[in-house]
Amino acid sequence: MSDTALTGTTAPDPRGPGAAGSPPLLEVRGVTKAFGHGRRRLTALDGVDVRLMRGETLGLVGESGCGKSTLARVVLGLERPDSGTVRFDGTDPFALEGKELLAWRRRVQMVFQDPFASLNARMSAADLISEPWRTHRDIVPTAKDRERRVRELLSLVGLRESDAHRYPGEFSGGQRQRIGIARALALDPDLIVCDEPVSALDLSVQAQVLNVLSELRERLGVSYVFISHDLSVVRHVSDRVTVMYLGKVIEHGRTEDVFDRPLHPYTAALMSAAPTLDVSGQALGEEIPLRGEIPSPYAIPSGCRFRTRCWKSEARCAETAPPAVTREGAADTGADTGDRQHAALCHFPLLAGERGA
Structure with a gap:
């Protein structure tokens, strides 16, 4: 790709040009969230934009402390943003109260990282899966219906109906995570936030989960926000990827574009450092070193926040915030997600043939 193929704009827009089809299921625009006061104020999210279409999986990646979990809590309605907007199916969930809020909470569920810690060891699989119906009584109103629905959900996640009366300690890690998935599905959600859902599992079990x-996505049309440090997992499951660094989205695009032709030096470094098996037959690139440690979120560097670790950094990286550069996504999976744009915040984006590009 030539230099002219990269276009500068004022901000990376995750919607992409000419977004088509149905409106997004989730749209986060300019969201900021900070914690603490005075000099000890930590900005966990800084003008974050995220867009998720129905039936789509969005991979959310970045090192620890980049803001992934805070963004997940905002999406789940557990943290109110300081500024910006959140729209779920066109509705602001933070404006809802009472029955409307309760009805919305049915539509967004979560699968946790630790499949044992997230399950009550004193409850059977049937009790764990049916627990959400204690609050949302109208979904499965009778005991007979609950028993039938539990069996259906167990079968849906690849467990036996007879497993309903077993307890978490009697299951393997992968089986426990399947119970967690079944519980998340109990309310027929539109969106499931998966927070490192396979990181505590063996590799063979990870693949099964x-x-x-x-x-489930193919059968039910459910959408996922998939948080993970494991880039090989993210590539396998995601339609699009959002890369975060110190509370800001620094690259966003369709999975094939971000992984095969990263624009941001940080993204390229992450990709190069990820353990991987060369199953494609392509030569693995040289690892790109990152200088130093992640800066303190209480003292974010001026200009480009990645400049203190970037091998391409120059004087202007410290002086001004980087512009957005966009590249039209080349990958075409045949799915209309309404988003083909590949964007990054960088003064010196990677070009074709450059190290990491």
């Missing part, structure tokens, strides 16, 4: 999530 990821296949379950993929099959």
